[in-house]
Amino acid sequence: MTDAVLAALKAELGDAMSTRPEELGELTRDKSGHDSFSLPLAVVNARTVADVQATMRIANEHGVPVVPRGAGTGLAGGAAAAAGEIVLSTLAMNRILEISVADEVAVIEPGIINSDLNAVLAEQGLWFVPDPASKAISTVGGNIATNAGGLLCAKYGVTRESVLGLKVVLADGRLLSLGHRSVKGVTGLDLTALMIGSEGTLGVIVEATVKLRALPVGPVATIAAFFPDVVAAASASAAISAAGLRPAALELMDEAALLATDAFLGVRLAERGNTCLLVQTDGAGSAEDAAAALEIIRSLGGDADLTTDAAEGERLFEVRRAFHPALEAQGTVLIEDVAVPRSALPEIFAEITRIADRYGITIPTVAHAGDGNLHPNFVFTPAADGAVPDTIWDAAGELFAASLRLGGTLTGEHGVGLLKKRWLRDELGDDQFDLQLQIKQVFDPKGILNPGKVF
Template sequence: MSRDFLEALQAAGPQVLTDPDAVRSAATDRSGTPVDTLPLAVVRTRSVDEVRSVLRLAHEHRVPVVPRGGGSGVAGGAVATPGCLVLDLAPMRRILELDPLDEVAVVEPGVITADLDAAAREHGLMYAPDPASAAISTLGGNIATNAGGMRCVKYGVTREAVLGLDVVLADGRLLRTGRRTLKGVAGLDLTSLFVGSEGTLGVVVGAAVRLRPVPRATVTAAAAFTDVRDAAAACAAIARERLQPSLLELLDRPTLEVIDRAQGTDLAARGGALVIAQADGVAAVAEIEEIAQVLGKEASWVEHAVDDASSERLLAARRMALPSIERFGRALIEDICVPRSRLAEAFEGIAAIATRTGVDIYSFAHAGDGNLHPIISFDAAQVPDEVVEAADAIFGLALDLGGTVTGEHGIGLLKREWLAREAGADSLETQAALKRALDPHHLLNPGKVL
């Protein structure tokens, strides 16, 4: 980094860190992707003006910039590239406005997802998207990856909650997209263009997001099945009956066994697969009874929750799945989505891949929308070849079943090859043309997605 550029950065106001330890800690994300060359510096910004100054200087000096929030991504989207600046947006963590009547919050990108939800609940509202990383992930990162979660089957992913954005473009210009109203179709939908773009088109520095009323009641049911095929069929039957759970999760036998091993439970003794469903709203009790009746037709065990404590107990198995897996080794956290009608084939195909490659794969799913998380466990400093082989086979399976290689985690650095296979040449060229129009020097998060 030239002395002139460094001095200009420091004069712009943000905190500039060049200490190797500080730089190294911000060089990768939860994917654990190794970094061969450390970034030039980490720049911690506290305001929109500081972000604009940093990007304007980077544009003038042709320095690549990797935006970063909480570092909780698992696709390598925040991994530093050689010669880059890491733009740390975490200090921008203010909830600027929360309007209980309009049910809208205006936030900075570093706001922790769970903190926004907690603030909304003080007014009888909630932030509906609920990624598993809500306690550590930022709203800016959620927007960058179009994050999902267990409530998405009813409330949708992050895109459905974002009304408008403030985005700093590669040359430092500030672009405002969308609106604060719940409806609006004026012009092209630039907000949706930036949601899920993983920091490759611009840097989100503010967002107006939709809040929703906290449901009057939330009730839960769980059911055990002989195998995942029966469990997946029961989940499909719920859709066929036009029932609307707010949460519908499916865990396979290896996942139940590892939870039992880690937590001292006996889930696997009840069956080879577990389905957990929730209903919420004024009709929640009646709805969960209908859902439980559908599940019970093929289940070997069914239980209703009668209060919040018992609901949380039933849901605990799903919440403990990943921590239980990580207790016994490293985890490659994958993310595919298939049509709901092919969920059983996906589970069975993943089990066959585990047998063929000899690796341990634990699979659970947001069954209501076909989003599976096959977690590949291994015990090694570097990802073994057979783990890479298994992951590639899982992505291929998703495409063969008419699905996608990512439902909510994003492409990042790790799935670029598979995006090309899924999207095709014409789609990739269209996306590349949009990238060139907004970032002609390819400085924003280079090497990711496109």
């Protein structure tokens, strides 16, 4: 069967298909740290929709698993491939097909890098809003497949809010056109929304019609606030949200996160306080919103400065974006992702402290505090086989349980992938879990699309 599959792929796709070990070796892992340590069967570097369709038809005919992949920046193991699987890369499908200033939409291929798209849009005063921390290296197709978030979600929403329509290749090679170009559209079931965040388990995204915004005008104000402990900072963040303020970004870094980034960047922010809360406002009313946020912060004991200097504001947020590289410089990292209601931020941070103390570990944590999305990170020494030790998973399991207990979720933006599938039923319950399996069966009756991921 293997020879027949490879022969069919070669005949249909030519040099778009590769079995070179040096190329396949890069596809067994993603940014989560998970590695299958087993080379996939082949990689198809699709250049056209027809390439994707041909790959899926051949895979469906022979019952061979297919792992859709963009830039491989995922943090849940969702794009890691293993033996016997075909990797279907859309990274070379990176064209902007259309930009309409009048309609404020763009039609794009999935392989375009998020920041590259925005560099082109900025020339016309437009902006694709989703801004994951990986925006300089992640594809928009991957952003859609995981419903990626980012620093600006509290005000501008996650990826789902910016997608109007999709073209998707199904498991048997058929091409679906979903959604619409208009802002409104309620015809039939919303299959576009179903595909967003489906992590390559229902189809392969080959084109997207995305909603754009005009670039914000007016001053941008940035506040750097320091607190004696993380619970106090989380309380200030919750108070800002409760006051009806909607900063463009509201980011929190705990003591361990500050110390790590200080060491990595050679700065000394931790000398101001054990926890840092970054607040950024933009657009109309930016100055008034910043002043109101500053008053709340100081009333709750925060030591804060406000700047309207764009370069200084960007420097402060570069410190936040350096968090993950700073931890990777310390060792192996399990990057986690939970979300709770904003009002529960003080409680979940208290739980993180309790769990860290119980297991005798450090859990450096940053949060998109404006929408209650936290990224606790576990720095650990891997087991002999490279696996995450059971004690780390036990601690993570307690964190997931605490998030659910507080009305939250296992994942706010990274997805389930391989790393969280064991806890999925805990959140969904038996009936919803079984229903989702049935939906998967409708779209992928042979189970060849990203098998073993999510479900």
